[in-house]
Amino acid sequence: MVRAFCLCWIFMVGLVSAAFCQDGIKSDEILIGQSCALSGPAQALGRGVKAGMDAYFAKINAEGGVNGKKIRLISKDDGYEPIQAIRNTRELLDQDRVFLLIGEVGTPTSEAVLPLVEKAKVPFFGPFTGAEFLRNPFRKYVINVRASYYQEMEKLAEYLVDKKGLKKIACFYQNDAYGLTGLNGIRLALEKRSLQLAATGSYERNTLAVKSSLLAIRKATPDAIVMTGTYQPCAEFIRTARKIGMKETIFCNISFVGTDALLKEVGDAGEGCIISQVVSFPWDDSIALVKEYHDALKNYAPDSAPGFVSMEGYMTAKLFCMILSGLKDISRENFIREIETVKTFDLGGIVAQFDTSDHQGMNSVFLTIIKDGAIKPLDL
Structure with missing residues (x-):
């Protein structure tokens, strides 16, 4: 009888542990996953988004993490191809058991993995795409940062x-x-x-x-x-x-x-x-977030040059950590609930605004022009 009870107890503990790990929440860290182009003709996009996110996570981890937990990003190369994005996503969910997916790069890749994401009820956070199908119809587990x-x-x-x-x-x-x-x-x-x-x-x-x-x-x-x-x-x-x-x-x-x-x-x-x-000019240091971004690159990613793509990655990572920091009980559903409850997140002079039926944080669009061999704001 005692042996049977012990075996039952071990089995139940195993189930709880498996569920705990599957959410990517550990005692000292949180695992999150990204599928993006790290090779091929679109690699500058994937590498840029990843560089920006890496810089912010390095900064927040050096400061002690989010409520004492370090953030670990697992990035997998999909070459901007949908089939590989599906493979990566399955690995991230089933093998790596990440808490959520962040910074997916591309419309065709996002479209390919969306059914997996929604079936698993995993937040799909800050994809680097303005695709309409991620916004309309409303999708509970998709959190867009950028304008469409x-x-x-x-x-x-x-x-x-x-x-x-x-x-x-x-x-x-x-x-x-x-x-x-x-x-x-x-x-x-x-x-x-x-x-x-x-x-x-x-x-x-x-x-x-x-x-x-x-x-x-x-x-x-x-x-x-x-x-x-x-x-x-x-x-x-x-x-x-x-x-x-x-x-x-x-x-x-x-x-x-x-x-x-x-x-x-x-x-x-x-x-x-x-x-x-869809992000502010990355060299406008009158904006607090831009100055912070430059400092983070200098301190944690000195080989990365400032730019629009990595700036968006940095913003996405910071917003994720701001939302996470408000959770007493970390779960995927609570993460979504926190976004819809708090609604407004000031990243440092740049604000993301959400609602229960609106999961797109920003709506601003700016124009730039190539002039004299450089990128400059376009005066309208």
């Missing part, structure tokens, strides 16, 4: 059409969920202004096969081309367009392009290119 691609496209249309008076707008896009979201976003923005796209062209993810689409778009003689792609193919498109005579065309990109990587790739051909942004 639709909002970015609206801002570009406001500048190109309302301010500049341009009428012939074309779109070059990546042929997947990311590119199609951007394509639909600019179409909607133009329809609000009783306009239609002058031309469209696409390329396949993780390739530089842009020439045929470029030639098709050139026939429409557009005033501006709005691009929904990553930095290498967009740079290839712009460089080639300049070479074949499209000197006066305005090229526009949205934030996911990777501004700093685009600047490096496109060279002199990038002069005048416009990029929409």
Whole structure:
């Protein structure tokens, strides 16, 4: 009888321990997971987001962690490919048993893993994408920090059409969920202004096969081309367009392009290119968070240069820790509840605002321009 009781007790303790570990909560640390592109043509995006998050976690851990628990980020390379993102996510949930997923990079990868996330009821926090399906319909376990691609496209249309008076707008896009979201976003923005796209062209993810689409778009003689792609193919498109005579065309990109990587790739051909942004200018040290970000990079990631992508990663990591710090009883459901209860989080001059039916923290979109070989704010 005693032996049976002991065996039962050991079994129950084992179940409790397994559940405890499965949530990624340990006595001295919290495990969180990330799948992102650390190799391949989009690696600058994944590495940038990870660098920003690593810098903040190193800072908070050096200060004693969050309520005495260190944060450990497990990052896995998916090469910006959906199938590998699914494999990574399964490993993170089933083998690493992370508390939540953070900083997923990309629309097609996010779309691929979303069913796994929702089935497991695991928070999907701060994905580096403005995809509409992560916002509409409302999804309880998805927590967006940044503004959406639709909002970015609206801002570009406001500048190109309302301010500049341009009428012939074309779109070059990546042929997947990311590119199609951007394509639909600019179409909607133009329809609000009783306009239609002058031309469209696409390329396949993780390739530089842009020439045929470029030639098709050139026939429409557009005033501006709005691009929904990553930095290498967009740079290839712009460089080639300049070479074949499209000197006066305005090229526009949205934030996911990777501004700093685009600047490096496109060279002199990038002069005048416009990029929409969803975080504040990373060199504006009048903002407390920006100054803090620079100090953290200097102290904990001296090999990382400041930029829009790592700034977003830093913000995402800080917001995660702010939410976590308010939990007396750490669980996934309590984490979501804390977001919806507190609602407003001041990151240091930059505020994220949530609600029970709104899991997008920020709505601001800013425009920047490549001028004299540097990224500068665009005065509207």
